[in-house]
Amino acid sequence: MSEISVEFQNVTKRYGSSIVLENFNLVIPKGKISTIIGPSGCGKTTILKMINKLIKPDGGSIFINEKDISKLDSVKLRRNIGYVIQQIGLFPHMTIEENISVVSRLQGKSKRQLSQRVEELLELIGLDPSQFRKRYPFELSGGQQQRIGVARALASDPSIVLMDEPFSALDPISRVQLQKELIKLNEQLKKTIIFVTHDIDEALKIADHVILVQKGKIVQNDSPTQILERPKNEFVREFIGQERFPSKYPSETVINVKANGISIFNDSPISKVADSIQKDSVEGLVVIDHNQTYLGMVNINELKNHLSENQNLQVKDIMRTTVPYITPHTPVADVFSLLEENEILPVVNKEKKLEGVVAKSSVIQGLEDRYHKEEVI
Numbered sequence: 001m002s003e004i005s006v007e008f009q010n011v012t013k014r015y016g017s018s019i020v021l022e023n024f025n026l027v028i029p030k031g032k033i034s035t036i037i038g039p040s041g042c043g044k045t046t047i048l049k050m051i052n053k054l055i056k057p058d059g060g061s062i063f064i065n066e067k068d069i070s071k072l073d074s075v076k077l078r079r080n081i082g083y084v085i086q087q088i089g090l091f092p093h094m095t096i097e098e099n100i101s102v103v104s105r106l107q108g109k110s111k112r113q114l115s116q117r118v119e120e121l122l123e124l125i126g127l128d129p130s131q132f133r134k135r136y137p138f139e140l141s142g143g144q145q146q147r148i149g150v151a152r153a154l155a156s157d158p159s160i161v162l163m164d165e166p167f168s169a170l171d172p173i174s175r176v177q178l179q180k181e182l183i184k185l186n187e188q189l190k191k192t193i194i195f196v197t198h199d200i201d202e203a204l205k206i207a208d209h210v211i212l213v214q215k216g217k218i219v220q221n222d223s224p225t226q227i228l229e230r231p232k233n234e235f236v237r238e239f240i241g242q243e244r245f246p247s248k249y250p251s252e253t254v255i256n257v258k259a260n261g262i263s264i265f266n267d268s269p270i271s272k273v274a275d276s277i278q279k280d281s282v283e284g285l286v287v288i289d290h291n292q293t294y295l296g297m298v299n300i301n302e303l304k305n306h307l308s309e310n311q312n313l314q315v316k317d318i319m320r321t322t323v324p325y326i327t328p329h330t331p332v333a334d335v336f337s338l339l340e341e342n343e344i345l346p347v348v349n350k351e352k353k354l355e356g357v358v359a360k361s362s363v364i365q366g367l368e369d370r371y372h373k374e375e376v377i
Contacts (some may be wrong), residue, residue: 005030005192011060034202038213082153082161121151143174266316300363
């Protein structure tokens with residue numbers, strides 16, 4: 001099964017003599033949140049509206065789930081895509097239940113199916129069905145109305161949801177809350193969400209992938225972490241804002257991560273662990289599985305106690321799973337706090353794969369090295 005949900009291939013779009021997109025190529029991954037950002041007039045809305053054929057390209061092709069949308073029925077295509085927009089667009093004369101189920105009714109679903117789906121969606125977005133399904137939009141707050149907008153977009157169980165500045169009209173508290181809920185929601189549902197926003201903080205916060213567009217061209221298409229760590233050019237830095245990039249210190253941790261001789265497999269005999277600890281003169285070892293996933297730790301004292309009792313035990317039988325771990329970007333202040341009670345901290349990536357360890361001595365040495373380097377500069 002393809003991991004690509006939407007693909008633009010050499011797409012061109014002109015308005016009169018103005019070229020908005022030219023030989024534009026983009027791949028949007030399946031089941032992720034992708035945000036599109038860029039200056040006004042860069043082509044964000046055009047890209048979004050092309051996905052549901054509200055705007056047709058002058059050249060090139062657009063594919064959804066490997067199907068050329070130019071060959072698909074436009075009405076059926078649009079009914080199978082969810083939409084959430086800034087103005088929400090709830091029908092004021094319809095109840096919340098009727099608003100949520102409007103597309104599903106057009107698809108011929110039964111009353112029982114509609115009622116059950118409405119109840120599921122209201123519970124999913126955190127609104128009690130018994131209290132909200134018979135209300136009207138004017139009886140809801142702005143944040144609640146936008147939640148209904150999200151529920152309506154999900155009602156027909158679309159694989160793709162298009163969101164155009166959906167939270168921009170909300171107050172800051174509601175906006176932050178809905179951003180968090182959207183992230184949590186998609187961890188469960190795995191929809192392909194394409195989210196246009198002018199808010200850079202919002203784009204970086206909610207996205208699995210950020211697509212930064214300038215004058216109809218993709219300047220950078222990366223994870224938020226990659227964009228902040230490795231901006232492609234000066235435009236990216238200026239548009240994102242220098243204040244959002246990690247400072248030299250103390251907000252980032254680039255400190256002597258030891259990557260060798262500190263891990264052992266969870267199914268290894270504890271006698272093998274004893275040999276490794278004595279050989280490498282370490283206080284403990286990080287336990288991983290055969291996919292390099294971090295599982296826990298063992299230390300010398302625990303090992304000695306168990307060796308005297310039963311040498312046939314495996315590492316997984318005695319490892320501690322409560323040892324905290326950090327990422328390569330954990331703030332130094334947090335690292336120091338954790339090292340107060342732990343001599344060694346495993347360093348893992350987003351997939352919880354082991355990248356190395358840090359110890360108190362390595363943190364101190366790393367900061368000293370940085371300080372002396374800065375003094376020389």
